Amino acid sequence: MNKYLVTLLTLMMFMPASLAQTLPAGQGGAPMTPPTPAWTAVNFMLFRLLPVQHAGRIMPVDTLARQTVWEVTGKRDWQGLDPAGLLLAWTWQNDAWQNEPIILVGHPDLQKHLAISADRKHFSCAELLNNQPLHQLVMEAQQASMAKAALSPLQRSAAQVWQRLSIFQELGQSARLRIVPAMKEPNGAWSTVADIASQPGLPEAAQQPIRAAWDSMHAAFLAGDRKAFIAAAQGLDKTLTALNAVGWPNRDTTALEFIYNWMRPFRAGWIATFLALAVGLLALAWPNKWVRRLAWVLLLDGFALLTTGIVLRWKFSGHAPLATMYESLVFMGWGVTIIGIIVMLLNRQRIAAALPIVAGVATAILIVADVSSLDSAAEPLQPVLRNTAWLTIHVLTIMMAYSAYALAMGLGHVQAVRLALKPQDREPTAQLGRLLYAIILTGCAFLTAGIIFGAIWASESWGRPWGWDPKETWSLITLLGYMVVLHGRRINWFGPFGDAVASIVCFQLVVMTYYGVNFVLGQGLHSYGFSAGGQIWIGLYVLAELVFVAWTSILRRQNARLQPSEVAATQE
Amino acid sequence: MAPTSKQAKAVLQTLGSLRLAVIVLGTLAVVLAIATIIESKVSPAAARHFVYGSAWFSLVLLVLGINVAAAALTRWPWRARHIGFLITHAGILVILGGCLGTNRFGINGRLALQQGTQDNHIVLDDWVITAMTGSPGQQRAAQIPIGQPPHLAAAPAALDLPGRQYHLRLLQYLPDAEERAQVIDGSPQDPAAVLLEIQAAGQSGQQWLLADDTGRWSIRTPGFTLAMFGDFSPQTAPVGKGTVVVTIDGQSRQIDVEQALAAPIDIGDGHTTLRVTEYYEHTRVEGHKLYEDPTQPANPAVVLELASGDTRQTRIVFAQFGDIGEMSAMHKDTPASPIKVALEHPRSATLVALVPRQNSLTIYEQDGGEIAQQIDLPLDKPVTLRKMAMTLTARKFLPHARASTVIVPRQPGQPGDPQPAVQVELTGDTAPQRTWLLWAQPASLTLGPDTLDLMLQANEVELPFAIRLDRFDVEDYPNTQMPAMFRSSVTLIDTQRHEQHKVQIEMNRPLQYRGWSFFQNSYSIDPQHRQRVSVLAASKDPGKPILFTGALLLVAGTVILSCQRLVPQRPGTKRPAPPTNGSPAQPSPGKVTSQ
Structure with a gap:
């Protein structure tokens, strides 16, 4: 590869990353009314790199700060303020923030029920804490969940608002920043500076410097003293490191997480693939060597970003990023790009339409992961997923299969439209048909292996290799569906158009296995890593696909009537 | 070629045809989809009984196996390009064979252990009825498997006991039953009974009174007795000091x-x-x-x-x-x-005595030894007592009655574990006898000269070693309520081999010993942390090696097959036309075809 290309690639790698930073995270909040706090002058960099224990794992303060801002305000970015600064402000100046509208309600019916303004989405603690209807709803929600009854939408959002409130209150009680490491056990509980005395194995003499450093940080924060804050944060870092605690993490790992947070590689990834899609479409309209190359570079860039993101996340979370729906969706986007790239490289015909399809499918999946309300936080593993390499092997293989099927679904759309519009157009569609076949075959190889790996894991974890669990059964149904397509193709039962439609229809089986089993059937053992919601969107997607299939079929029939002889020729 | 051989070949071609493959695969997919819906809407047990474990489902799998085998045979003589295809299809056959072995010889059960206790009995999902007969010391026992609830086997099963053969048939099954006493018609020597409706303090209820009964079929509280007497003479003076x-x-x-x-x-x-x-x-x-x-x-x-x-x-x-x-x-x-x-004490007691008088009843109300009232109680006519604020109505009168117990479905929402019950009929040389069997409670039936003790219980397997639960722990992620690990610390005690091991069973870390595997399955801790019960899943599966061999073949075959199909063939490689078994679909030259 020549030097320029390397430079270009490096540049391209960071361009979407910086774009990802600037992309608005949602619609802007209310205009900033309070006077700019003194601490905006402070640089929180060192503090953000400090390790902290939260949600059962060790993370940099940076992650905790971002998560807290997200959990309280429902936004990734609160009025352009540094999340670490907000975290400290909510801790140390909690009283002053009690009257700021920062708690997201954002549910029109709930706001109506609570008799609060319908014009904004964010409300202050003071407004919400004294709201009697909210208290009532929260109490009902607690009673309902104790009785294991289903919550009404109103109750559920009230419980969410209450959760946001309690996080904010928890900050006010200095109960969130557990930065004092466990001294006795590697996986022991960390404590906050406030209850430092309760940390077992930490001598009295060692507590004092930590308190002192914390207090000087507090003072510098309130004064907005940039230099003093950096010095205090540095001092705190040194004091904590000098404890040589058994629970103290590898600082490179927390630094990696910090980089990951800054980079937002998965958002950057879909921006790159989206650009690849746009340039790839341009290359179709305007076949130029350089435009085509640019599209390729962008796609490779997206792939590189996704790979970086996955590797980083794997490193800092300590397990393969395949444990939650968000993680598996991102992995699926990555799988689409790598399978697409390999298939395009192997394919001799160099089909021009392939690249935008690959980029388009990857973009769609990644956008779903990024924009949907899926929880993107890296969480500790549930017991059933621990102690085993099969999580990585099984889910990875399965997700590769789904990636291949998603790609086939994308190709199927293009193929179906082509064949519907021009039933006589034989050679290009035959090329695309071969590509489709190759990708489905790849998917089937992965799914077969994935199911079998799952069976091996199940026999080690649940005591039986196969128990007709709904997820198991539906993965088999999916495989059988694609097997019908593969075997039917050999006796030409469905024809090229039928194959294209089948790749779309069979993908609905994947949707059912991946998503529907948990939400439509609501049964079975594979219930981890899923958050509720999205049923309407998935339902709309499936409906749209059905409409698409019906529409192309009708279109094809109409066009075939116009050219009866040629259709007969394609069907032989 | 001889015509029979030709016909055989044609049959084989049909059995191994792609058409049949597509039909079987499609059928299987649809059947499984329906099964998951049954599982979701009815119950996992129903899906197991009506689909996964049914004979016709095995038949579909058998057809699949025949199709796969025939498809491989029709490719004879095999060539290098068949390798992927053959390994894949052999893998499927081996897996199907392994499933057969697992179904036939595999054992899946549970071992629930309370902290500090040990056991060597694996409780299986299916139930049995145990029959015992003979005098003490010479007992003979037999077990009749009746399948898994709620789909128990209804067909008569032979019960072989020395010298005699009986047939046992399941008549009814109640998932949650209770024993309820009631009064039924009796033979002429039995006493009379009345069903009373009692209204007092705004409440009303029904109660059977059986003549001369001092237990359940009369009301006796300190100072008050409401009972039926076969023979009654009112006493006017108090006797004694009570x-x-x-x-x-x-x-x-x-x-x-x-x-x-x-x-x-x-x-x-x-x-x-x-x-x-x-x-x-x-x-x-x-x-x-x-x-x-x-x-x-x-x-x-x-x-x-x-x-x-x-x-x-x-x-x-x-x-x-x-x-x-x-x-x-x-x-x-x-x-x-x-x-x-x-x-x-007779001075304080109120006695309400009902006495039958030829198809009618007389009430004697006696208070502190004095007769307060003596009136007739006709059916369905309320009579109010004098001393007690109580109204009695006779709803039913049986001149000869006896007490009996019936098994009825328990009202839902009652505390305690559900108690299943089955009604069985035993047929021998004499007239058939029926009885209800409550879960784990023996019931006796007398048929001719034999008395049989029957009991409904879960099928069990005895292990050649025991397992003791020393501790059960739930470890949380620090500072959270998220469970990080469930852990059973057990001691394996093998007296036969004089071995004793301390082992920890965690999620994904089973204990394996003498062909058995034990997995952390579930647990219960009572709120006061006094009792911890860990449930281990136990399994023994001789089909597993076969299953995994098949799995390995299948994965390898799929990979080889995909590579064979996907890697572009060098142009000019001449390949014979594939057997098309009469299908009109001649592949077009541009298509990827191998085999």
């Missing part, structure tokens, strides 16, 4: 007051004696003292002393109020006494 009823652990004993006044009487628990120290017929209470006051209405009471070794308890008992507890302040700290005492 009796003290002493109850220990549900066992009652009557002690005559006259005797207890004279000397202490052993109450039957081996170390306690009872002595009545004071007796009053018309009691007046002033302060903490009792006085005899004949101007008062009848209100009998006794002061009695319970003595056990050096400890003495004094109690006051009124006939109308029951035991009002210990009198002596010295014993305030002593725990509630297990001994309950009550005074039954």
